[in-house]
Amino acid sequence: MWAKAFDTKGTLILALAFLGRFFFEPTFLYFLLSSGFLYSFFKEEDPRVFGKIPLKMTNRAKRLFLVSLSLSFILLLSAYALGDFFKELLFFAFFLQMQPLILLLSWLFLHPDEKRRQNKFLRQASLKLEKVDPFVIGITGSYGKTSTKHALAHLLNTCVGPTFFPKGSVNTPMGITVEVNEKLKPYHQFAVIEMAAYGIGSIRNLSCITKPKAAILTNIGLAHLERFKLTETIQKAKAELAEALPKGGLLVCNGDSPLIREIANNHRDKNIIFYGYSDHLGPLDLLIEFKENTLKGTSFTFTWKGKCYSGTTPLFGKANLSNIAASFAMSSELGGNPDFLMAAIGCMEPVNNRLEIKQDKGVTYIKDAYNSNPLGFKDALEVMEALPGQRKFLMTPGMIELGPLQAHENEEAGKRASRFLDTALIVGKVNREALNRGLSSQMTPSQVLFFDFREEALAFLKKEAREGDVILLENDLTDIYESKSSF
Amino acid sequence: MTNKKRKKIALLFGGNSAEHEISIVTALQAYQAVDPLEFETIPVYITQQGKWYTGDALFKKASYKAFDPDTLNLKRVTLLPEPEIQGLLIYGKNNKIDLNQKIEIDACLLCFHGQQGEDGAMQGLLELADLPYTGSPIAASALAMNKSHCKALLSHFGIPTLPWTVVRKKEAVVNFENVIETILNNKEMSFPLFVKPTQLGSSIGISKVLNENELRRSLAQVFVYDNEAIIEPCLTSVLEINVSVLEGHPPLASVVETPISSDGALSYEDKYLRGGKNSDVQGMASLQRIIDPKDLDESIKKSVQNYAIKGFSILGCLGLVRFDFMLDLNENRLYFNELNPIPGSLSFYLWEKSHPQKIYTDLLSDLIFMAIMRKKENLSLKKNLDNLQKVITA
Numbered sequence: 001m002w003a004k005a006f007d008t009k010g011t012l013i014l015a016l017a018f019l020g021r022f023f024f025e026p027t028f029l030y031f032l033l034s035s036g037f038l039y040s041f042f043k044e045e046d047p048r049v050f051g052k053i054p055l056k057m058t059n060r061a062k063r064l065f066l067v068s069l070s071l072s073f074i075l076l077l078s079a080y081a082l083g084d085f086f087k088e089l090l091f092f093a094f095f096l097q098m099q100p101l102i103l104l105l106s107w108l109f110l111h112p113d114e115k116r117r118q119n120k121f122l123r124q125a126s127l128k129l130e131k132v133d134p135f136v137i138g139i140t141g142s143y144g145k146t147s148t149k150h151a152l153a154h155l156l157n158t159c160v161g162p163t164f165f166p167k168g169s170v171n172t173p174m175g176i177t178v179e180v181n182e183k184l185k186p187y188h189q190f191a192v193i194e195m196a197a198y199g200i201g202s203i204r205n206l207s208c209i210t211k212p213k214a215a216i217l218t219n220i221g222l223a224h225l226e227r228f229k230l231t232e233t234i235q236k237a238k239a240e241l242a243e244a245l246p247k248g249g250l251l252v253c254n255g256d257s258p259l260i261r262e263i264a265n266n267h268r269d270k271n272i273i274f275y276g277y278s279d280h281l282g283p284l285d286l287l288i289e290f291k292e293n294t295l296k297g298t299s300f301t302f303t304w305k306g307k308c309y310s311g312t313t314p315l316f317g318k319a320n321l322s323n324i325a326a327s328f329a330m331s332s333e334l335g336g337n338p339d340f341l342m343a344a345i346g347c348m349e350p351v352n353n354r355l356e357i358k359q360d361k362g363v364t365y366i367k368d369a370y371n372s373n374p375l376g377f378k379d380a381l382e383v384m385e386a387l388p389g390q391r392k393f394l395m396t397p398g399m400i401e402l403g404p405l406q407a408h409e410n411e412e413a414g415k416r417a418s419r420f421l422d423t424a425l426i427v428g429k430v431n432r433e434a435l436n437r438g439l440s441s442q443m444t445p446s447q448v449l450f451f452d453f454r455e456e457a458l459a460f461l462k463k464e465a466r467e468g469d470v471i472l473l474e475n476d477l478t479d480i481y482e483s484k485s486s487f
Numbered sequence: 488m489t490n491k492k493r494k495k496i497a498l499l500f501g502g503n504s505a506e507h508e509i510s511i512v513t514a515l516q517a518y519q520a521v522d523p524l525e526f527e528t529i530p531v532y533i534t535q536q537g538k539w540y541t542g543d544a545l546f547k548k549a550s551y552k553a554f555d556p557d558t559l560n561l562k563r564v565t566l567l568p569e570p571e572i573q574g575l576l577i578y579g580k581n582n583k584i585d586l587n588q589k590i591e592i593d594a595c596l597l598c599f600h601g602q603q604g605e606d607g608a609m610q611g612l613l614e615l616a617d618l619p620y621t622g623s624p625i626a627a628s629a630l631a632m633n634k635s636h637c638k639a640l641l642s643h644f645g646i647p648t649l650p651w652t653v654v655r656k657k658e659a660v661v662n663f664e665n666v667i668e669t670i671l672n673n674k675e676m677s678f679p680l681f682v683k684p685t686q687l688g689s690s691i692g693i694s695k696v697l698n699e700n701e702l703r704r705s706l707a708q709v710f711v712y713d714n715e716a717i718i719e720p721c722l723t724s725v726l727e728i729n730v731s732v733l734e735g736h737p738p739l740a741s742v743v744e745t746p747i748s749s750d751g752a753l754s755y756e757d758k759y760l761r762g763g764k765n766s767d768v769q770g771m772a773s774l775q776r777i778i779d780p781k782d783l784d785e786s787i788k789k790s791v792q793n794y795a796i797k798g799f800s801i802l803g804c805l806g807l808v809r810f811d812f813m814l815d816l817n818e819n820r821l822y823f824n825e826l827n828p829i830p831g832s833l834s835f836y837l838w839e840k841s842h843p844q845k846i847y848t849d850l851l852s853d854l855i856f857m858a859i860m861r862k863k864e865n866l867s868l869k870k871n872l873d874n875l876q877k878v879i880t881a
Contacts, residue, residue, distance in 0.1 A: 056555075158710050159660060182536070312700075339703075340663035346704035347711065 009040040010096040018089050026085045033092075060114065067106040075102075118174060125180040126209050132184055134164060134191040136210050137330060140203060140241045141218025141254070142234060143373050144323045145171060148218055149194045150351050152327035158344040159336045161189035169370075171196035173206055190334070197237035199228075207244030214250035214334075215241045216326045220259040221375055229403065231259065239263045245270055252330045254322065255284045273333065275325045277318070288325045290318055293386040295357070295364065302328060304338060311342040316355045316366075317379040324348070353476075355380055362467030364389060372399045372475035377413045380474055384420075389470035391422040395457050396474040398431025407434040414438020423464075424448045425457045428477060493527045494593040496855060497575065497618075499609070501533040504601030505691050505712055511551055513832055514598035518546055520835070520847035521596070526855065529590060531564065531575065533604075539564045541575065541590065564590065568615030594619040594858050596851065597829055600688055605829045606632035619862035621854040622806035623828045630802050631828040634685050634717045637802070641823055644801050646794050648823045649719045649813075650675040653685065654706065656714045667703060670718060679721040682706060684713030688827055695721055724816040727824070728783070730791050731809045731834035732799040733850075734857055740792035741837040742779035778840045787814060790821055798826065805861065806854050809834045 013036040017029050024032075047055040055061065072095070079091045129136070139148050146169040153165040166179035171194040184191065195206045220235050228234045242251055242263050248271055253264045255274030261281055264272050275286035291299040297314040300321055313324060324345055331341050350356040353370040364387060368380045377399060384392060394417050398410040410431040415438040417424060424439050424447065426432050432450060439448050451457040454476060461471060498521075500514035501507055514530070521528050530545035534554070542561035544550045550559050563578040574591040576584050595613060597620055599605050607629035613620045623631065630636050635653045642648045652673055659666045670676050682705040684692045692712045694705035709716040731741040779788075795810040809830030813822045833854075835847040845853070 154711070158707055312704075337660060337663045339667075340659055340707065343663065343703035343707035344710075346700075347708035 007096045007099065009043070010037060011093055013037065013040065014089050014093045014096070018086065021085055021089075029085070063110055064103070064106055067109055068103050071102050071106055071109075072099075118177075121177045121181060122173065122209060125177040128180055128184055129191070129210060132186055132188060134184070134188045135214070135334070136191045136193060136212045137214045137216065138193050138195050138203075138207065138210065138212035138241045138244070139216045139218065140195045140197065140238050141216075142221040142238075143376055144218040144319060145169070145194045145196065146370075147320060147351050147354050148216055148323040148326055149192050151324050151348060152216070152330055153192045154348055155327050155331040155336060155341055155344050156190050156192070156334065159340045160331060160334055162187055163190040163192060164188040165192040166194065169194065172198070173209060176206065176210070195241060197228075197234070197240070200233070200237050201240070203237060203240035204244065207241060212241065212244055212249075213246060214252070214330065215245055216252045216330060217242065217254060217257075217260045217263060218323060218326060219254050219257045219375070221373055235259045235263065239266070242267045242270065250330070250333055252326050252333075254326065255279070255282060256322070273329050275322070275329050277322070286325055286329045288321055290321055293317070293383050295359075295387060302342075304329070304332065307338070309338060309342050311345050313345050313348055315348055315350050316357060316383045318382070319376055319379040320350075320355055355383060357383075363465045364470045366470065366472040369473045369476040372396070374399065374402075374409045374413065377474060378416060380472055381413070381416050384470055384472045387470050390466065390468035391470070392420060393423045393425065393461060393465070393469060393471045394421050394474060395425040395427060395461060395471065396435070397427040397454075397477045398435050399475060400430060400477065406431070410434035411438040415441045418442035422447065425451055425460065427451050427454050427457050430477065493525060494855070494859075495529060495591055496521065496526045497529050497531045497590075497592045497595045498598060499531045499533070499595050499604075499620075500598040501535070502599050502601070502604040502609070503533070503535050503537055504599065504603055504605075505687055506601035506605075507535055508551075509831060510598055510600045510604065511548075513600065513829075515546070515548060516832055516835075517596060517598055517847075517851060521851050522848050525852060528596075529575075529592070532561075539566070539575070566612060566616055566618075568612055570615075570617035572616065573618065592618055594855050594862075595621065596855060597622050598833070599829055600831065601691075602686065605688070605827075606686065617862075619855075619858040621858045623802075623804045623808065627803040627805065628828045631804065631808065631826040632686050632688075634683065634825050635715070637826055638823065641798050641801060644797070646798055646801075646823050647821060649722075651717050651719045652676060654716045654718065656710045656716075659706065659710060663703075666706070667699065670702065671699065676718060676720060678702075679723070681719045681721045682709055683717050683719075684709045685715035685717045686713055688825075722813060722815045722817075722822075726783075726814040726816055728787070728791050728812045728814055728821075729809055729834075729837075730795045730812070731807060731830065731837045732795045732804070733807050733838070733845075733853070734799075734805050738796050738799045738804075740795050741834065741841040743783070743788050743791050744776045744778045744837055745780050745783065747775040747777070776836075778837065787821065794821070794823065798823065802826070804828065806857065807833060807850070809837075 013033060017033050020029050020032070048057060057065070075095055079088050079095070082088050082091060137152065139145050139152070149165055153163050156163040164184045166176055170176060170179055176193060191210070193206070193210050193212065195203045197203050217238060220231060220238055228237065245251060247269045250273065251264060251267060251270040252273045252275065254260045255276035256278060258281055264274070273285045274282065275288065276284050277288050277290070279287070285304070287303040289301045289303070291301070293316055297312055298316055298321055299312045302309045302311070302325060313321070315324065328341055328345065332338050353367050356367040358365045358367060366380060366384055368376065399413070400406065402409050411434045414435045418439045418441050421443060424435070424443065426435050426448065429452070436448055449460070451460070465471060498514055498518055500510045502510060504510065518528055518530065529541055531539055531541050532545045533539050540556050540561040541564050542559060544559035544561060556563065564575040565578070565584065566575055572586070572589065574589040576586065577588040577590065579585045579588060595618055597604065597609065599609060603609060605628060607625040610620065610623070610625045610628050614625065622628070630640060635651065638648045638651060652670065654666055654670070679695055679697050680702065682694050682696055682702065692709045694701070694708060696702045696705050706716055727746055728743050729746065730743045733739045733741070791812050794812070798810060799808065807830070809827040811824040811827070813824050814820070815822065833850070835850055838845040838850050839847065
């Protein structure tokens with residue numbers, strides 16, 4: 001995709017028309033202008049086709065497009081009132097550069113109506129939730145929300161009762177509303193809702209719609225630090241879920257996180273369950289012991305209510321195991337038979353692109369491309385290090401949205417990876433320097449390769465990978481980070 | 488033949504089933520083979536959310552990658568359980584159904600696999616709508632899809648089956664340890680065992696288990712898809728033998744086939760994911776197999792065909808089905824394994840090698856005309872006793 005400073009093709013056509021006025025009549029020039037614009041229109045990238053996530057013309061997108069088109073048409077017509085060819089050309093040039101603003105104006109114009117529509121859907125979803133009255137469990141945290149949601153829904157559906165959950169990583173009010181309106185059924189006993197904090201008040205709003213009776217707090221870390229500025233702000237935003245629970249509501253908390261423990265301490269009126277790897281911050285109701293990672297998955301034990309349960313899961317990494325532990329504790333408290341739950345953990349499926357391991361022609365791919373954060377990246381590297389392999393490749397653009405800590409965290413990740421990697425492929429320019437600094441601590445320059453675009457790096461891997469290699473695909477940035485700059 | 492004389496056939500597929508994607512493969516293959524001179528094929532795709540759509544884009548495989556009815560210019564339709572409509576109703580503006588906007592249908596070619604399409608549910612709707620449909624009727628479909636009931640009935644009539652036990656999800660939810668203990672204490676159930684969902688096909692959720700840990704995991708796996716698991720002992724040296732049976736007087740058996748599996752038992756991957764990528768042929772038709780194997784004893788082949796024909800009649804099947812058997816190579820004993828009331832790819836590959844040969848186009852024509860004939864025969868059946876007045880005034 002192209003990232004442009006301002007419109008060029010259209011402006012160039014206008015400039016030519018300006019010069020052409022000295023030689024041709026305006027009517028002929030208008031004809032040339034129209035032909036020129038039509039030509040450049042068809043040469044533009046179609047966002048409905050290009051890009052990692054092509055533009056989907058939803059009804060809302062169509063409304064926005066129509067209003068922008070209408071506004072543009074009105075402005076173009078009004079240009080003719082100027083009555084002077086050169087003034088008209090200047091106006092057209094101004095009009096072309098103002099296209100992003102026209103879109104914004106259209107959005108503003110439609111905003112009240114969109115708000116009315118959204119409120120209608122929100123009311124529908126609220127009423128439906130009230131009517132079906134499932135036991136709602138909210139999940140929030142800096143990371144692991146989607147994985148925990150899927151794990152919990154799997155355990156509840158298999159071992160306790162029918163469970164509704166929005167698929168993928170739907171975690172916004174409108175996304176959840178659509179899912180509830182379309183997919184929540186009268187017989188759903190549970191509803192597992194992932195709640196993202198986009199700012200203070202986000203989770204409070206979501207909780208007003210969904211009215212959770214239980215919650216899981218996975219962790220508080222550096223993800224989206226750029227948006228929140230301080231980890232304390234992230235903590236405050238996440239705490240809104242604990243606040244939303246009724247008195248005595250079940251609150252399952254990551255006992256390894258000091259910030260989560262703080263939230264729990266401020267909500268002693270809830271029924272609090274702690275899970276974690278270590279009791280150094282306080283007692284745990286569920287103690288996780290990680291055993292090992294093999295190509296088949298992870299083996300572990302849970303010590304829960306005085307009994308030790310051994311199990312395996314096809315999922316990888318300590319972070320995933322922590323999410324599974326949270327889901328186990330919640331499911332058990334909601335009536336799940338622990339032995340049955342352990343069996344169900346044994347047949348869990350990974351969520352797409354979240355430490356998902358696939359084999360293809362003898363090459364092991366660790367697909368962790370959904371997003372990345374310091375803890376997840378560390379986890380993925382640990383899994384990669386533990387797996388047997390001839391050569392180990394890392395392909396990554398690094399982590400983003402970490403604010404002032406971004407360079408440091410990427411450098412640290414690079415250092416960790418350099419201990420055992422054979423080749424690193426750095427994609428894009430966003431974190432190139434920081435990753436390179438880290439990787440160079442134990443790798444030679446020939447082992448670190450740079451690619452501007454993901455497709456180029458993938459093509460390299462496709463050519464180079466041999467049977468026995470292990471390849472970690474860590475994070476994938478949106479198009480805006482890979483767009484080609486163009487004057 | 489002019490367009491007016493062609494029969495309008497609704498090709499129904501998809502549905503809210505774990506075998507949804509396989510159904511699409513079967514349907515697209517069937518569409519390629521339907522005789523365009525005899526029939527006008529109208530594709531009717533049911534999404535996993537239960538919405539029905541029709542439109543020419545449904546004939547293209549690419550349409551299902553990121554399915555969007557608006558982009559594909561599809562019409563949303565529905566089928567009401569009312570006999571006088573005799574067709575599909577089209578949704579108009581604001582999602583309202585207009586009884587005057589309909590697509591008339593002469594018969595339905597069913598290409599469903601799994602729940603709701605193959606187990607009698609769709610058949611029930613079509614009976615209420617009084618539309619002819621290919622394949623087995625409600626009872627036979629329901630019996631065939633339930634492995635436990637099917638085995639019970641067939642074994643009662645002398646068709647050999649391996650011993651089995653059924654575990655219900657409800658029992659596991661209440662006391663999982665008890666369930667495991669009961670299986671382990673069952674003398675007929677010793678490892679290795681096969682654990683399968685009772686009502687699913689396409690080898691979804693099937694596992695071979697060698698020990699207690701694997702048994703636990705596999706049971707949980709089954710309960711992701713089904714409320715009942717069927718457990719059977721696993722033959723150590725086994726040959727799978729399949730045969731198709733076609734409705735007739737008497738029913739006709741195809742040649743047998745011996746599918747080649749990667750691991751002693753056909754997995755979902757074997758059936759639907761291997762060999763498909765670089766080939767135009769997909770689904771069951773792409774599975775590696777030996778059709779009418781020359782080195783298989785003729786008496787075994789005959790036994791398989793005879794048992795299948797017998798089973799077809801016992802269950803009251805109609806149309807075309809596929810019986811799967813297992814031959815214990817150690818004991819040279821044959822066992823019924825399972826029955827597919829709507830087999831993948833409609834087993835056309837078996838009929839193309841049978842004697843007499845039936846090419847896919849003719850097979851589909853036969854199925855459709857048999858369905859229409861059955862509907863005509865049923866018209867002569869009396870459906871009420873004229874006793875309503877007596878009951879009301881009594």
